[in-house]
Amino acid sequence: MTGAVSGYFYSAGMRGKHVVWTAATLQRYLADPREFIPGTTMTFAGIKDRQDMKNLLAYLRQATR
Numbered sequence: 001m002t003g004a005v006s007g008y009f010y011s012a013g014m015r016g017k018h019v020v021w022t023a024a025t026l027q028r029y030l031a032d033p034r035e036f037i038p039g040t041t042m043t044f045a046g047i048k049d050r051q052d053m054k055n056l057l058a059y060l061r062q063a064t065r
Contacts, residue, residue: 002037013039023057030056 003015017037019025025036030053033042047053 011039011041013037013041023061026060027053027057 001021002017002019003010014037016039019029019037029036030047032046033040033044034046047056
């Protein structure tokens with residue numbers, strides 16, 4: 001869930017979103033963090049290239065097994 005790890009500072013937007021991370025929500029967030037979580041202080045502009053997104057999600061699926 002967003003903003004749920006203790007001991008880490010989260011922006012108000014991240015703390016208030018209450019998203020459970022799934023492949024679908026992560027993809028929406030990584031495509032455009034500021035649109036998906038208004039109020040986030042994330043400076044990352046997002047992943048625009050479809051193949052880059054597919055590669056990242058495939059890597060994360062493999063890495064979390």
